[in-house]
Amino acid sequence: GxxxxxxxxxxxxxxxxxxxxxxxxxxxxxxxxxxxxxxxxxxxxxxxxxxxxxxxxxxxxxxxxxxxxxxxxxxxxxxxxxxxxxxxxxxxxxxxxxxxxxxxxxxxxxxxxxxxxxxxxxxxxxxxxxxxxxxxxxxxxxxxxxxxxxxxxxxxxxxxxxxxxIEPPELETRVAILMRKADESGIKLSYDSAFFIAQKIRSNVRELEGALKRVIANSHFTGRAITPDFVRESLKDLLALQDKLVNIDNIQRIVAEYYKIKISDLLSKRRSRSVARPRQVAMSLAKELTNHSLPEIGDAFGGRDHTTALHAIRKIKELQDTDSDIREDYKQLMRILTT
Ligand code: ADP
Ligand code: MG
Known part of the structure; x- marks a missing residue:
């Protein structure tokens, strides 16, 4: 060939x-x-x-x-x-x-x-x-x-x-890919370490491989074992850069653009479906893509409390199984925010 x-x-x-x-x-x-x-x-x-x-x-x-x-x-x-x-x-x-x-x-x-x-x-x-x-x-x-x-x-x-x-791989597939690649390189990678990397690197498999290589190289140089903490340390710069690109402000801006509503609507008290759904989507994205806690996320959306954020995240999770529009919207937004 x-x-x-x-x-x-x-x-x-x-x-x-x-x-x-x-x-x-x-x-x-x-x-x-x-x-x-x-x-x-x-x-x-x-x-x-x-x-x-x-x-x-x-x-x-x-x-x-x-x-x-x-x-x-x-x-x-x-x-x-x-x-x-x-x-x-x-x-x-x-x-x-x-x-x-x-x-x-x-x-x-x-x-x-x-x-x-x-x-x-x-x-x-x-x-x-x-x-x-x-x-x-x-x-x-x-x-x-x-x-x-x-x-x-x-x-x-x-x-x-x-x-x-071909879509971006979901979390479990990312973990499986990492475990397999580590295995191919003769490296012991615990499920927890793989899970940590997979949670942080969501864009594509090439990035995933890049992150893993970095961790492995760092382990070789320092002689330290690969643990989730070691992974966090090895990827510090990479993750800091990523956090700069995906933050709650960006998420709100992009979600508002996507649904053709105003950012102020996302932060407002309005509860009509046309703004409540996008708000819930944005909160879910914030949970998935940033390291902010539920209270911080609720607060960033017009001073709501953490139970509201939790409810939003559960709701969107449930809708992703039952509502193909939401599923598609979420996927699109994920793609826009992570690539
Ligand atoms: P594309 O052509 O879509 O840009 P590639 O085929 O070059 O992507 O894949 C990028 C890297 O990720 C390659 O090293 C490839 O082996 C690896 N890769 C992608 N998807 C998988 C997968 N499902 N399982 C194992 N490795 C994968
Ligand atoms: Mg290619």
Whole structure:
């Protein structure tokens, strides 16, 4: 396989609610290339495992069939190769090469945006591969319809197979990933230490790995064992920086913007649903994303007491299970605040 990285496997990909669909779809494609979903289109934010999963499919295909021609490349590489082929009058070779593959894996196709000539060429390659039953896997940092500067005919084709999202991992998955990565590095990481890191680092898996590396390095240098306190100390700067970015003021501002209400509404005594819900959402976010206590959070929302904050948090937790609007709102806001 060209450019396949064997360290990205299904075996070392931790499954969780956030990546379950993408993981299941990728497995099916690996087992039945060209026959399950074509193309498989995986989208989601940075550091969430898109490249890992895509590469895992390629590696798995090669394991089943060592003679398979599986080609992985980043979309910028596709663009550069095509430009070069045009300059060298070798565009026919370029076409022939890409049409001869058993599977074509193109990463981060958002970089095709605004590149008309590339899109034209890729359009024909896409059609040829689809017709030939050759597997395509594409990743992107956003939903295909949201890519500005991408031809409509490509957008629609990207949806012909299966489009799946990868979401930021939830707490339990973050813990599992950390335990696994530590294990792979031959490090003993207690559940409590993993839990501490996972609670603090919520944005994506790459950040999680970065934090863990820092802790491990610090432990090597100091010869001290990794405990939750040691983790806190090792990540002090990182966490301080994070606290500066996500604080109650920011949360209130962003929640107010999101629901198109005024910040003063969040702090007011008004109890109509249109402001009470956003207020409860904001309090829950404050609890989840900052280190403030319940009394502090209640106080920051117009001098309410801690039981009001507690009630808000319980209410939103409950609504996340029963109300898909709230669930979606909360997820969106989390994403805005943590990335
Ligand atoms: P993306 O392509 O979405 O930006 P990557 O696939 O490069 O993200 O993932 C970033 C890092 O996180 C990689 O080292 C990858 O192995 C790791 N990673 C992401 N998701 C998982 C997961 N579910 N299990 C294990 N490792 C993961
Ligand atoms: Mg990637």
């Amino acid at each position: 060209a450019n396949l990285n064997n360290s990205f496997t299904f075996d070392n990909f931790i499954e969780g609610k956030s990546n379950q669909l993408a993981h299941a779809a990728a497995l099916q494609v690996a087992e039945n290339p060209g026959g399950a979903y074509n193309p498989l289109f995986i989208y989601g934010g940075v550091g969430l495992g898109k490249t890992h999963l895509m590469q895992a499919v390629g590696t798995e295909m090669m394991r089943h069939n060592p003679n398979a021609k599986v080609v992985y490349l980043h979309s910028e590489r596709f663009v550069a190769d095509m430009v070069k082929a045009l300059q060298l009058n070798a565009i026919n070779d370029f076409k022939r090469y890409y049409r001869s593959v058993d599977a074509l894996l193109i990463d981060d196709i958002q970089f095709f945006a605004g590149k008309d000539r590339t899109q034209e060429e890729f359009f024909h390659t896409f059609n040829a591969l689809l017709e030939g039953g050759q597997q395509m896997i594409l990743t992107c940092d956003r939903y295909p319809k949201e890519i500005q500067g991408l031809e409509d005919r490509l957008k629609s084709r990207f949806g012909w197979g299966l489009t799946v999202a």
